[in-house]
Amino acid sequence: MALDTALSPINNKAIRRLIAANLLVFVLVLLTFCAGVYFFSAAKLHGDLKQRLAMFNGSLIASIDPDEIEPDIFESTRTGQTALPLERMKLEWYSKDGKILKEKGSLPAKIPFSAIASYQQQDDPPALALTTPGIVRGQLMGFMRTFESYAEADRELARLQTGLAVGVVIAFAVSALGILWLTQLSLKPLDEAFLKLKRFTDHASHELRTPLTAIQTNIDFVLKRSEGIEPTYREKLVTVQNTAKQMTVLTNELLLLARADRKESPAAMTPVNIGQLSEEVFETVRPLAGQKSIELALEQKKSPVVKGNREELRSILNNILQNAIEYTPTKGKVVVTIDEHEGNALVEVSDTGIGIAADDIDKIFDRFWRADRARTARAGGAGLGLSIAKTFAEQHQGDIAVKSMLDEGSIFTVRIPCGKN
Numbered sequence: 408m409a410l411d412t413a414l415s416p417i418n419n420k421a422i423r424r425l426i427a428a429n430l431l432v433f434v435l436v437l438l439t440f441c442a443g444v445y446f447f448s449a450a451k452l453h454g455d456l457k458q459r460l461a462m463f464n465g466s467l468i469a470s471i472d473p474d475e476i477e478p479d480i481f482e483s484t485r486t487g488q489t490a491l492p493l494e495r496m497k498l499e500w501y502s503k504d505g506k507i508l509k510e511k512g513s514l515p516a517k518i519p520f521s522a523i524a525s526y527q528q529q530d531d532p533p534a535l536a537l538t539t540p541g542i543v544r545g546q547l548m549g550f551m552r553t554f555e556s557y558a559e560a561d562r563e564l565a566r567l568q569t570g571l572a573v574g575v576v577i578a579f580a581v582s583a584l585g586i587l588w589l590t591q592l593s594l595k596p597l598d599e600a601f602l603k604l605k606r607f608t609d610h611a612s613h614e615l616r617t618p619l620t621a622i623q624t625n626i627d628f629v630l631k632r633s634e635g636i637e638p639t640y641r642e643k644l645v646t647v648q649n650t651a652k653q654m655t656v657l658t659n660e661l662l663l664l665a666r667a668d669r670k671e672s673p674a675a676m677t678p679v680n681i682g683q684l685s686e687e688v689f690e691t692v693r694p695l696a697g698q699k700s701i702e703l704a705l706e707q708k709k710s711p712v713v714k715g716n717r718e719e720l721r722s723i724l725n726n727i728l729q730n731a732i733e734y735t736p737t738k739g740k741v742v743v744t745i746d747e748h749e750g751n752a753l754v755e756v757s758d759t760g761i762g763i764a765a766d767d768i769d770k771i772f773d774r775f776w777r778a779d780r781a782r783t784a785r786a787g788g789a790g791l792g793l794s795i796a797k798t799f800a801e802q803h804q805g806d807i808a809v810k811s812m813l814d815e816g817s818i819f820t821v822r823i824p825c826g827k828n
């Protein structure tokens with residue numbers, strides 16, 4: 408059964424963990440049930456054996472005729488219609504002073520006799536014995552001791568064990584399929600709801616672009632002719648212009664993510680020279696680095712070509728390179744290295760910036776997550792750049808690795824398989 412939940416926020420790993428937890432609980436319930444059945448059955452068989460021995464002794468003693476000088480104790484070894492199973496029994500008749508007078512049955516009796524009415528356990532061969540005083544018409548005639556082997560009870564328990572083991576395996580298989588089916592069924596509405604939410608984000612961000620462009624164009628128009636405007640009003644207009652720009656970036660990023668998640672129209676794949684693309688991105692961020700006097704360097708060890716979507720690959724490199732510059736204080740250094748290793752294009756972007764705390768490394772790819780230090784370093788980021796980069800890298804069967812030390816800097820390495828070009 409395929410777990411197709413690509414759209415839902417619950418990834419396959421989480422679903423597998425959920426199914427495994429369900430199965431574990433089910434197996435525990437099943438094993439507890441089996442243990443209960445087994446111990447109850449064992450106790451019942453033991454109780455039955457005790458009852459049977461008491462009944463045998465009672466009926467054997469009742470068959471004694473006290474008027475006979477030497478009563479033939481084991482003349483009839485029958486209880487009602489059924490003969491006693493003498494092959495797994497031993498019947499012993501003792502005198503009042505504990506001397507054995509008569510015995511019958513093929514089970515070896517190895518434990519010493521004791522003239523006390525009680526049950527005794529024999530270990531080898533395993534058997535249970537019961538001694539009963541033979542009192543007839545109020546007179547003690549002797550002692551009856553009867554053994555019965557545990558072999559039959561053990562055989563029954565072994566049969567029960569096999570039955571339970573087969574039952575557990577079948578129940579496990581059926582429940583595994585059932586749990587898989589139920590998980591799929593319960594995730595379906597979630598998947599649908601998530602898809603609707605994506606569509607909504609897509610439409611909303613698309614629709615927001617037109618009014619935002621209108622705001623920007625109008626403010627640009629006013630600011631270009633701002634000679635007569637009071638400086639405070641002008642300042643406010645510049646703030647509105649910047650906020651409108653920020654909102655445009657944000658809506659564009661949301662639109663990009665919503666479309667990437669839906670994977671409805673696979674982007675066109677063409678051979679892309681990663682070295683060349685890095686150079687282009689490098690040039691676009693140069694002014695930003697210039698403003699902060701950050702030294703920029705590009706080293707091309709190799710010139711790998713991958714099969715992919717040029718715009719998505721550009722977005723990955725752009726986001727990472729922009730972060731490197733934005734989160735590096737003035738006069739820092741950012742180095743981009745292009746390499747190829749084992750069929751993968753590698754782009755390493757290292758900076759001497761503020762770094763990322765070890766506890767935060769896992770969060771930086773989460774949507775809208777920003778470290779407090781990053782907010783101080785740069786106001787206005789949405790916290791979406793890296794999640795977009797990660798989504799695109801994964802769509803190219805690649806990934807992004809991060810190494811970072813607080814206050815020392817970070818190294819982001821993008822890996823994209825070259826594939827067959």
Ligand SMILES: Nc1ncnc2c1ncn2[C@@H]1O[C@H](COP(=O)(O)OP(=O)(O)OP(=O)(O)O)[C@@H](O)[C@H]1O
Nearest residue numbers: 730731734762771777778781788789790791792793
């Ligand atoms: N090179 C870096 N050095 C230090 N921190 C970084 C670096 N790159 C990313 N981060 C941390 O990861 C967070 C998420 O980065 P991301 O690019 O997703 O969002 P952002 O840069 O805050 O906003 P935007 O959506 O505008 O890119 C940043 O806010 C920052 O805390």
Ligand SMILES: [Mg+2]
Nearest residue numbers: 726730792793
């Ligand atoms: Mg960013």
